[in-house]
Amino acid sequence: MTELPRHHTTLVTGATQGLGRGVALDLAARGGTVLLHGRDAGRLAAVAAEVRALDAGGEVRTYRADLSDLDQVEALAARVRAAEPRLDALVHNAVAGGGPRPLEREVSAQGHELRLAVNHLAPYALTRGLLPLLTASAPARVVNVASIGQETVDLDDLMFEKEYEGLRAYCRSKLALIMATFALAEELDGTGVTVNALHPAHLMDTAAVRAYGLTPLVGVEEGVRPTVRLVVDPELAGVTGRYLDRFTDARAHEQAYDTEARRRLMALTDRLVGRVPAGA
Incomplete structure (x- = not known):
């Protein structure tokens, strides 16, 4: 096991259950400090108590926010920047899955399609908001928990207003995250901040998998190991811009390598998260 110094600090989103909880407990057991994000104060307190019970030397702090609301994402980034002296890693694990009613299109606080908002817009906005802290702490790592389930992002219908289906929306949002x-x-090359994405494991036993009606095939621990590796493995220092299927470099959906599609997606994304005025 790669041990971490006490000051090594990782923020894990969606850390109150499933993969996020497993990742947080693994990192804490290595001696590092973990910042737990979640929506429910009670579940946050329970996982924080689990971390403290490990008594492995690091610290634990909790941050509550609903990532489907970009205003709360911005506020979360501001709180972390103000309170934390450093941030060595950021694990974007929080997820909106296919949902229990997949034909019912849901929207975020800002009116964006919910899967896109939680699985793509929120991680992007939070990374942007925390870049000053990440670059000041460099070398630092951003780990995006993606999926092998990927579908072409319709850049002319980014909000999936036509022929909506929840799992398809999830697959589009995960490809957007990889893009x-x-x-x-590419943008952060040379800053000391690396950004990678992975498919952690196939059909883990998580609430999102069960809510859609799918049958889990493996335990959460199968996804914890490859995810934590991207945070701690010294051999991955400086490795960036990769998509991995668990431990192995893999090829994502072809659209991810279309530079014009990426440019269009990121321009739309910047507008949606408020980095570019809506009318610009």
């Missing part, structure tokens, strides 16, 4: 991974890795 943003490649774009940010």
Whole structure:
């Protein structure tokens, strides 16, 4: 096991259950400090208590926010920047899956399609908001938990207003996350901040998998190991712009390598998260 110094700090989103909880506990057991994000105060307190019970030397702090609301994402980034002296890694694990009613299109606080908002816009906006802290702490790592389930992003119908289906929306949002991974890795090359994405495991036993009605095939621990590796493995220092299927470099959906499609997606994304005025 790669041990971490106490000051090594990782923020894990969606850390109150499933993969996020497993990743947070693994990193804490290595001696590092973990910042737990979640929506429910009670579940946050429970996982924080689990971390403290490990008594492995690091610290634990909690941050509550609903990532489907970009205003709360911005506020979360501001709170972390103000409170934390450093940030060595950021694991984007929080997810909106296919949902229990997949034909019912849901929207975020800002009116964006919900899967796109939680799985793509929120990670991008949070990374942007925390870049000052990440670059000041460099070398630092951003890990995007993506999926092998990927579908072409319709750039003319980004909000999936035509023929909506929840799992398809999830697959589009995960491809958008991978495309943003490649774009940010290219932009941040040379800053000491790396950005990578992975498919952690196939059909893990998580709430999102069960909610859609799918049958889990493996335990959460199968996804914890490859995810944590991207945070701690010294051999991955400086490695950026990769998509991995668990431990192995893999080829994402072909659209991820279309530079014009990436440019269009990121321009739309910047507008949606408020980095570019809506009318510009």
